[in-house]
Amino acid sequence: MKYQNTEAFAKQQDKEDALSHLRNRFHIPKDKNGNEWLYFTGNSLGLQPKSTKEYINQELEDWANLGVEGHFEAKNPWLNYHELLTDKMAKIVGAKPIEVVVMNTLTTNLHLLMVSFYRPTKTKYKIVIESDAFPSDRYAVKSQLKFHGFDDEDGVIEWKPRPGETLLNIEDLESILKFEGDEIALLLIGGVNYYTGQFLDIKKIAEIGHSKNCIVGIDLAHGAGNVQPNLHDSNVDFAAWCTYKYLNAGPGSLGGVFVHEKHAKNKDLPRFAGWWNHNKETRFNMRQPFDVMEGAEGWQLSNPPILSMAAIKASLDVFDEVGMDALREKSEKLTGYFEYLINEIDSDDISIITPKNPKERGCQLSIQVKNADKNLHKKLTQNNIITDWREPDVIRCAPVPMYTSFEDVFRMVTILETLLK
Structure with a gap:
């Protein structure tokens, strides 16, 4: 797939995504004003399916x-x-x-x-x-x-x-x-x-x-x-x-x-x-x-x-219902888009330490930022982005194919680039 660094491209990918409906089956955390968070920490705690309450x-x-x-x-x-x-x-x-x-x-x-x-x-x-x-x-x-x-x-x-x-x-x-x-x-x-x-x-x-x-x-x-x-x-x-x-x-x-x-x-x-x-x-x-x-x-x-x-x-x-094959197919596309956008950031201070080969990684990308500290993670949180900070200088981000959209990824990277500048 040839990616594009535009919001329109991200929205089009979501429109064409056969699994996009799954997002509606999960509770997406919101801030006190009712705005949805951009959630990239399914590698620490996955979001709650809306059916969970019924099952319990x-x-x-x-x-x-x-x-x-x-x-x-x-x-x-x-x-x-x-x-x-x-x-x-x-x-x-x-x-x-x-x-x-x-x-x-x-x-x-x-x-x-x-x-x-x-x-x-x-x-x-x-x-x-x-x-x-x-x-x-x-x-x-x-x-x-x-x-x-x-x-x-x-x-x-x-x-x-x-x-x-x-x-x-x-x-x-x-x-x-x-x-x-x-x-x-x-x-x-x-x-x-x-x-x-x-x-x-x-x-x-x-x-x-x-x-x-x-x-x-x-x-x-x-x-x-x-x-x-x-x-x-x-x-x-x-x-x-x-x-x-x-x-x-x-x-x-x-x-x-x-x-x-x-x-x-x-x-x-x-x-x-x-x-x-x-x-x-x-x-x-x-x-x-x-x-x-x-x-x-x-x-x-x-x-x-x-x-x-x-x-x-x-x-x-x-x-x-969905199957791991379909989830992995979307995961590779979604994380590939995430990787592409990160690499588009004009900065020598940012790099990805996760393998480039999609077959040698899951959905997580570990982003290393030179000379960064936890203040960058805090700034992301202040902008309604939930990521995971690991010392000394790595932000772990997991665009989970069950509930993360291409637009989520685009918005996250746009905000990250602004903070880095």
């Missing part, structure tokens, strides 16, 4: 009218409510239903998965992460190392960008495994880096890790609902993600878990147990010994929190 109210009504019988008699019986989410979530991340379950929250799920898949020995115990991994991932792997009795500094190997560069290079990961692979037990990599927006080659990472008999896990916090990771075909061992960013399920909502089908029937994998990963056929016969379920459900511990799952269901129904 249905469960509140069934709770009020049925009490405990809602587990069986509710419109969406609570006993197996999580199963209503499985197929649709599996499509979003490119998995088989047996490989996916919605439960807990992201870091909790990473710990539960590492209980099973991080099985260090005295000589093979190290964990590879990106040098700029999201802090909670770093905290999680360091605490796992300490729990197993290892030094949490010595046990972490960082996959770093090359000197003077910002992005990760897959050849450098190959070198790490070539020279240190015999000491590495686990690779825990963010599939889409939160800071740069780089979408890594998950399948290649799995091949590299497995070549040295390492377990490979992926944090998809910034990937689920943003890119198509094709988790099953990638052959990674496990993955986890949150649902409050691109999946629009609300602040602190439950996370998702993927465990590859090759591990589905391995009941010998060590894991923590609770009654919700016990065989559902005998779960309520309280005298039975533990019998773990097959597949990702075998990592559940507790019965599902229905009100959070209702919000997730509301969002997943929209995703299922």
Whole structure:
């Protein structure tokens, strides 16, 4: 597509956009005067679908009218409510239903998965992460190392960008495994880096890790609902993600878990147990010994929190209606237009650190502004633009294809250019 730096072009793109109607299905934040904000932080918290209240109210009504019988008699019986989410979530991340379950929250799920898949020995115990991994991932792997009795500094190997560069290079990961692979037990990599927006080659990472008999896990916090990771075909061992960013399920909502089908029937994998990963056929016969379920459900511990799952269901129904292929197609066009407009700004102080190749990024662009500080972010906010500031000089912006328009992007960049001048 040949882009144009005009408001008329942006409006024409919105007019021709087959998904433009989706914007009307979300609540767009407004200022005290009723003006809509330009919202570019779906990578931190997605907007609320207008249907969410209806979905939650249905469960509140069934709770009020049925009490405990809602587990069986509710419109969406609570006993197996999580199963209503499985197929649709599996499509979003490119998995088989047996490989996916919605439960807990992201870091909790990473710990539960590492209980099973991080099985260090005295000589093979190290964990590879990106040098700029999201802090909670770093905290999680360091605490796992300490729990197993290892030094949490010595046990972490960082996959770093090359000197003077910002992005990760897959050849450098190959070198790490070539020279240190015999000491590495686990690779825990963010599939889409939160800071740069780089979408890594998950399948290649799995091949590299497995070549040295390492377990490979992926944090998809910034990937689920943003890119198509094709988790099953990638052959990674496990993955986890949150649902409050691109999946629009609300602040602190439950996370998702993927465990590859090759591990589905391995009941010998060590894991923590609770009654919700016990065989559902005998779960309520309280005298039975533990019998773990097959597949990702075998990592559940507790019965599902229905009100959070209702919000997730509301969002997943929209995703299922549209499909990830259509969303990715629009995302590439929308972010491509955003990139074009940023590059049109006449300033040597601004650059984009996110990969130029659309296949190596999601919708987020990380904009670096030389000599800037958080005052620039504050000025954007004062102009009704919600972005995300990351020290020392990066503004993360995510034009989410579900609800961001081409006109939103044009207006945002116009205001940014004015502020830079």
